[in-house]
Amino acid sequence: MKIALMDSGIGLLAAAAAVRRLRPDAALVLSSDPDGMPWGPRTPDDLTTRALAVARAAAAHRPDALIVACNTASVHTLPALRAELEPEIPVIGTVPAIKPAAAGGGPVAIWATPATTGSPYQRGLIRDFAGSVDVTEVPCPGLADAVQHADEEAVDRAIAAAAALTPPGVRSVVLGCTHYELVAERIRAAVQPAGRPPVLLHGSAHAVAAQALRRTGIPADPAAPAGTDLTVLLSGREADLPAAALTYAEGRLLAATAPTR
Numbered sequence: 001m002k003i004a005l006m007d008s009g010i011g012l013l014a015a016a017a018a019v020r021r022l023r024p025d026a027a028l029v030l031s032s033d034p035d036g037m038p039w040g041p042r043t044p045d046d047l048t049t050r051a052l053a054v055a056r057a058a059a060a061h062r063p064d065a066l067i068v069a070c071n072t073a074s075v076h077t078l079p080a081l082r083a084e085l086e087p088e089i090p091v092i093g094t095v096p097a098i099k100p101a102a103a104g105g106g107p108v109a110i111w112a113t114p115a116t117t118g119s120p121y122q123r124g125l126i127r128d129f130a131g132s133v134d135v136t137e138v139p140c141p142g143l144a145d146a147v148q149h150a151d152e153e154a155v156d157r158a159i160a161a162a163a164a165l166t167p168p169g170v171r172s173v174v175l176g177c178t179h180y181e182l183v184a185e186r187i188r189a190a191v192q193p194a195g196r197p198p199v200l201l202h203g204s205a206h207a208v209a210a211q212a213l214r215r216t217g218i219p220a221d222p223a224a225p226a227g228t229d230l231t232v233l234l235s236g237r238e239a240d241l242p243a244a245a246l247t248y249a250e251g252r253l254l255a256a257t258a259p260t261r
Contacts, residue, residue, distance in 0.1 A: 006055055006066065009148045012178065017254060030241075033050055078093045107171060109172070111166075118139075140159075178205070
């Protein structure tokens, strides 16, 4: 079995690691676009062009499914990706985990990029899935870029700024950008009030990984023998995992099972 994942950058690591944990024997194709990132400021047409190029590079490796491990690309490009690749390659998008967060009761905070925060897309998810739960949208300028470049000081500053905008009584925080899952524990520490029950974080990595397996018809098997098939594509060029990826536990997990080039 082969699962491909695409993103503008290393935000795909969380979902790739989730696939590796559910099916250690799965071959992985990680297709990102360092030449074109960030995707957030691009127009929808420009973003679709970039996303299609990244998806085509992954599709050339004949995966059994493609995970769009990027909230921005999922919002704007899923119809175009599915029109080109399905039904031969199932395409799985990433949706912020607002529904499960709201199901646990509020208040809930949604951390997302400034472009996503307040967008009709996110407001629609809140309307459809949050019900009467109190939801605060928290913009996180600079956080995704800081994570992408493994800039520790910039990550700390961006998290502190977003935490200052997060109401102190929140019970759950939705991580509305795949990059944020790579620093989830640092986010939890920043929003956890002393002496209060643990704040729950809701990412999408495990859910999209499980959905990809369901779409392939192959069940999860965490006990399967570990495979070593990992292909990394940077704007279509085959390469090693970027050095920044190894800063994060998810990147190190993938590197530990990758073949030596």
